[in-house]
Amino acid sequence: MLQIESELLLIIRSVREHMSETQKYCVGIDLGGTFIKFVALGRDFRPGPTLQLPTPVQEGPDGVAKRMVAGLEQLMQSQRLSREDVLGVGIGAPGPLNLADGIVVAMPNIPGMENVPLRDLVSEGAGIPAVLENDANAAAYGEFLCGAGLGARHMVLVTLGTGIGGGIIIDGKIYHGANTFAGEIGHIIVDPEGEECGCGQKGCLERYCSATYIAKRAERMIRQEGRTGKLAELLRDNGAITARDVQLAAEDGDKFASEVWDSGMYFLALGCVNICRLLDPDRIVFAGGMAKAGDGLLGPVRKHFKQLHWSLTDILTKIEIAGLGNDAGVIGAAGVAWNAFD
Amino acid sequence: MLQIESELLLIIRSVREHMSETQKYCVGIDLGGTFIKFVALGRDFRPGPTLQLPTPVQEGPDGVAKRMVAGLEQLMQSQRLSREDVLGVGIGAPGPLNLADGIVVAMPNIPGMENVPLRDLVSEGAGIPAVLENDANAAAYGEFLCGAGLGARHMVLVTLGTGIGGGIIIDGKIYHGANTFAGEIGHIIVDPEGEECGCGQKGCLERYCSATYIAKRAERMIRQEGRTGKLAELLRDNGAITARDVQLAAEDGDKFASEVWDSGMYFLALGCVNICRLLDPDRIVFAGGMAKAGDGLLGPVRKHFKQLHWSLTDILTKIEIAGLGNDAGVIGAAGVAWNAFD
Known part of the structure; x- marks a missing residue:
């Protein structure tokens, strides 16, 4: 009897874990000189619909970071995701970057975007952990996960x-x-x-x-x-x-x-x-x-x-x-x- | 009291594991057209003295494999290592090789060395698990672990x-x-x-x-x-x-x-x-x-x-x-x- 109970408990726990797992998402943000793109990606690696907002170039680094947070929240709202549903945010940006510290070293088409801690600005603004990656590497990883690199x-x-x-x-x-x-x-x-x-x-x-x-x-x-x-x-x-x-x-x-x-x-x-x-x-x-x-x-x-x-x-x-x-x-x-x- | 006992137990176990860990070795064998070399390497990655035997080219693949096993045993004896002390054997050989299956596809300077399951011949002969690697890769790894690649x-x-x-x-x-x-x-x-x-x-x-x-x-x-x-x-x-x-x-x-x-x-x-x-x-x-x-x-x-x-x-x-x-x-x-x- 005790064994059956403990086995049942294990099954219930595994189902719960699975349910909570399938509900988790990560959000990608791609920062370009003209547009900022957003997408949510579940554990099944099937990307949802993308959101695209203009890059507020004239508003400088702070304006850009705010737009990134606003877009992230807009995407989460449209897909009914709470903060708890989102494990983290990945930011792709053109180089040169300081990846370890999450800093955009320079981005010539956005005035003032020099040595900007973009990862932390977005992470603190949204209350969600974030990571920064070079946009070409991010594209390679995207193709690897869901595109021509499958398998x-x-x-x-x-x-x-x-x-x-x-x-x-x-x-x-x-x-x-x-x-x-x-x-x-x-x-x-x-x-x-x-x-x-x-x-x-x-x-x-x-x-x-x-x-x-x-x-x-x-x-x-x-x-x-x-x-x-x-x-x-x-x-x-x-x-x-x-x-x-x-x-x-x-x-x-x-x-x-x-x-x-x-x-x-x-x-x-x-x-x-x-x-x-x-x-x-x-x-x-x-x-x-x-x-x-x-x-x-x-x-x-x-x-x-x-x-x-x-x-x-x-x-x-x-x-x-x-x-x-x-x-x-x-x-x-x-x-x-x-x-x-x- | 119970806590102290369990902490002591943990410490004793960790010391035991460490003692048995430091007594373990892996042996490297480098197969060349002229010589076969042997070395034992402890967990501290400080290589012991090498043993070098001539490659019995004229005795074909079986003779070469037997010499490799004999050299391995000679090295173990001289360093007082039992079978239990040796976790495994790594064999470096010139290509082309089939690494996954441990097979030497061809080795022109040893007659008959074609599609020979050298890894298994050595492993079965010595009663110790073995792995095959390309000799250039092995050299790179050696330099990385103990040579100019340190750090x-x-x-x-x-x-x-x-x-x-x-x-x-x-x-x-x-x-x-x-x-x-x-x-x-x-x-x-x-x-x-x-x-x-x-x-x-x-x-x-x-x-x-x-x-x-x-x-x-x-x-x-x-x-x-x-x-x-x-x-x-x-x-x-x-x-x-x-x-x-x-x-x-x-x-x-x-x-x-x-x-x-x-x-x-x-x-x-x-x-x-x-x-x-x-x-x-x-x-x-x-x-x-x-x-x-x-x-x-x-x-x-x-x-x-x-x-x-x-x-x-x-x-x-x-x-x-x-x-x-x-x-x-x-x-x-x-x-x-x-x-x-x-």
């Missing part, structure tokens, strides 16, 4: 935009490196005799395949080498070209555009081979504006990757496009909070 | 010999990658238009700075470009040059030798910069034959590293020479066993 153990996210950034997931955790500078994929040197990069190195990967440089290269070749075709017409009409223009013209069969786009994809593939040689990840995932090209990016990158990759083993690392679009960062920020506060 | 959290070992290999330690553990191919530092591509490598890629790092290629480059420049100096004399007298010859002649002020050596050190530094951009380790440690050059290697590598490194942050990764010499592998193998069986 992987080691994953590298490569963000393709103005520059090239990245985030590394090792054994299911964000890898920061010894000084939080890991994953600077855009600054792998691919040509030590190459063009000078803003970082002080020469021939960095992002000088060959970021959106900025693909567009720049096309413009330069038109202006300096008199190259013709669709892109030359666009440049004449609009005064500028984007990487998207190059990609679309290439898909339309424009020869010069194909040449420029393909050269960018070649260097991207070279970066992937070097990532494989050092890290041997399950998956490399492309995100950011340029990843919208989808197969227009994957096709040529995979082709060059296959040609550049060694023959000692089969190709085992999969190259994919991110699955969460612009929500990867905010979802990942919530995941970071799960990691910190569960 | 680091993330460390990369670069072995400089015939080729360039490596091992990555992340958060104090060997990082294998998704398919056990991580840390192939010698096959980072540094010049995609460069020389073909045996691996099927072009312009791999080891084609520019391994001992083999530094010597080859000097020979080629003497033969094809008619370069003169000490190395040309050595080549005429001996019919061959080694990387060590190049380094010593460079230290003696020979101009041509300095040029060749410095070029190798430049590429080594380039590899280090790319390691930092991706992994941001606390430390990069050089091991292998070429590392015997000591400051003759560190000086020029650090100089080029400083010049190639970005200016966004100070240089925070330290570059050092391995501290355990040829014992890193066997000590690390014992460490791997601690990790597996403690």
